[in-house]
Amino acid sequence: MKLYLAVPVVLLALLIAASGVAAVSRGWVIPVNRRPVCHPRLYGWGQLVVAFALCWQMVFLLVPGDPDTRQWGTLTGSALLLTGLIVMMASHRTGRDSAG
Template sequence: MERYLVLPLVLLALLFAASGIATITRGWVLPMNRHRVYRVRLYGWGQLVAGFALCWQVVFGLVLSDIGIRQWGTLFGSALLLTGIILMGVSQRAGGHRR
């Protein structure tokens, strides 16, 4: 197992989730993304889901050794990661004007 990957990936996931929590609670977005994000809370939820998905994949992909649980866990983590990326993408679209 690649246990030397676990600590950096978990740290990255926690930083990603912390940024999502800061975005949800305070409305703070990283400076490089501020001009693109139109729906701040949705962006924060996307970051939080993506951070959780990365932790999920680390646990099921690198820590557990049972192949059956490992496959389904990483597949579900990939679906969660895709959901988080879609949420962040939708939050960067400008809303239409209703008449």
């Protein structure tokens, strides 16, 4: 088993998921991202999708024995990861000035 790879990725996914739950339920975003994030709940949903995608990729990396299943599972996880990142980017402010 590749536990040296799975354990840090799953821990990172748990941290991202905890931050996503806080953003969805309370509208709280970590202080580094508070200024650029305009829609914290949308940002939280994006974080939850990213966390799910990371776990999805780890499951399909470790569990299936069939190479085709592993390939399609990790490809699906990559598509989910990209979707989550796009949702997180959509929650950011535009490039306009706050005074304008």
